[in-house]
């Protein structure tokens with residue numbers, strides 16, 4: 001009898017191909033399949049010597065090449081293509097077989113698919129994978145959902161190919177059904193917020209100090225040796241130091257300033273709204289990308305009045321880069337605090353019991369937001385799993401305390417010079433709103449009651465109340 005594969009990968013574009021190679025490099029026999037045959041042939045031709053691959057050219061051949069219970073990883077475009085692939089393979093599978101969707105699926109789709117396939121006796125495991133092309137090959141961060149039972153067989157395999165930090169795999173069972181894809185979605189939302197804050201830091205250093213991109217690259221390199229040490233800061237320095245070969249200009253100056261998005265950040269914000277979790281850092285990052293892409297609106301508005309970017313001088317200029325570093329770190333804490341609160345809220349809504357410390361731990365390596373900072377986030381949620389917000393935890397509280405003057409002065413300088421900093425500003429506003437003794441929400445409640453008899457609660461008595469605003473007496477009743 002010919003050798004069978006312990007796992008199969010269908011969808012061999014950049015991510016699937018490298019995930020399959022990673023599995024093979026770790027000694028697993030991998031069955032290969034792709035809708036168009038050429039990708040399968042290319043993989044075997046170029047990388048066939050890296051391990052044991054079984055190339056297949058039909059769904060039936062693919063399924064037949066797998067050991068039972070079969071484990072199939074789907075790595076295709078999210079949405080309809082994923083449904084098409086499931087519809088093709090599910091009828092060929094048997095009870096106990098496992099389908100892993102490792103694409104960037106919406107968690108609600110994952111819940112629907114998991115419920116449908118469970119009826120058929122199949123395990124459907126929605127799995128977040130982060131790390132891009134290189135991560136998929138050398139060790140991504142892996143966020144599997146699905147049943148506990150499916151993790152018994154898949155877990156060791158995924159942990160084996162995941163990134164390791166201090167010998168600890170960047171993979172853990174997140175929770176049932178859509179939990180893995182939910183956490184991956186929030187990971188991407190945080191990725192958006194982090195990238196936006198870094199981009200604003202660049203704009204501030206350029207606008208307020210008049211630095212060239214190559215000089216700013218050096219600032220980021222320095223930051224990357226401290227508490228901001230992270231993959232995103234590291235690649236930012238690389239991008240800023242890069243010179244365009246065709247023009248000799250800084251690369252960043254020849255790229256169209258219109259940021260695109262595939263949708264996971266937008267989903268994070270949509271779900272944040274549904275759950276009622278204020279994830280303003282992620283929302284501003286998504287809106288900043290949308291605004292950057294609104295070419296017509298921007299063209300029509302370019303001549304509007306406002307200050308010009310006159311570089312700072314003297315002592316203010318000397319301390320500005322350090323101020324931005326402190327403001328960036330404080331704003332980053334806010335962005336992560338909001339993202340983790342969204343995971344907490346999602347877990348409560350869908351009954352997932354997600355271990356936030358474990359989530360932070362598997363994001364320390366492999367993924368796009370990997371960072372030294374996540375060691376401290378892991379420690380904070382491990383010590384106190386129900387932590388209401390990262391901002392109140394030990395070292396983070398101390399960091400925002402120490403950042404106060406810098407954070408406020410950076411936002412004030414940005415406002416004065418007309419440098420848009422939606423990420424920094426919203427982070428500070430969120431922070432101030434959290435720590436406020438009283439919020440103007442009381443007035444909003446009064447307005448709502450005035451125009452719509454929507455009622456309000458009082459600080460001194462239980463119950464709901466309504467004031468007869470249309471009468472002269474303005475009598476108050478229990479509602």
Ligand SMILES: NC(=O)C1=CN([C@@H]2O[C@H](COP(=O)(O)OP(=O)(O)OC[C@H]3O[C@@H](n4cnc5c(N)ncnc54)[C@H](OP(=O)(O)O)[C@@H]3O)[C@@H](O)[C@H]2O)C=CC1
Pocket residue numbers: 010011012013014015016034035036039075076077078080081082084085102103104105129130131132133
């Ligand atoms: N690129 C990245 O950095 C990351 C991507 N992801 C996610 O991983 C998944 C794969 O991403 P990536 O490798 O970039 O590839 P793409 O998202 O570009 O998807 C290409 C793959 O999907 C297949 N496909 C498309 N439509 C269908 C269909 N109707 N039926 C069957 N197969 C179909 C293609 O087959 P064919 O060759 O025949 O066209 C090809 O194998 C996506 O869900 C993506 O969001 C996750 C993390 C990072």
Ligand SMILES: O=C(CO)[C@H](O)[C@H](O)COP(=O)(O)O
Pocket residue numbers: 104129130131132188260261262263264265368
């Ligand atoms: O999943 C990822 C990393 O974890 C992708 O890199 C992410 O989808 C990129 O998103 P966008 O194109 O919207 O910036």
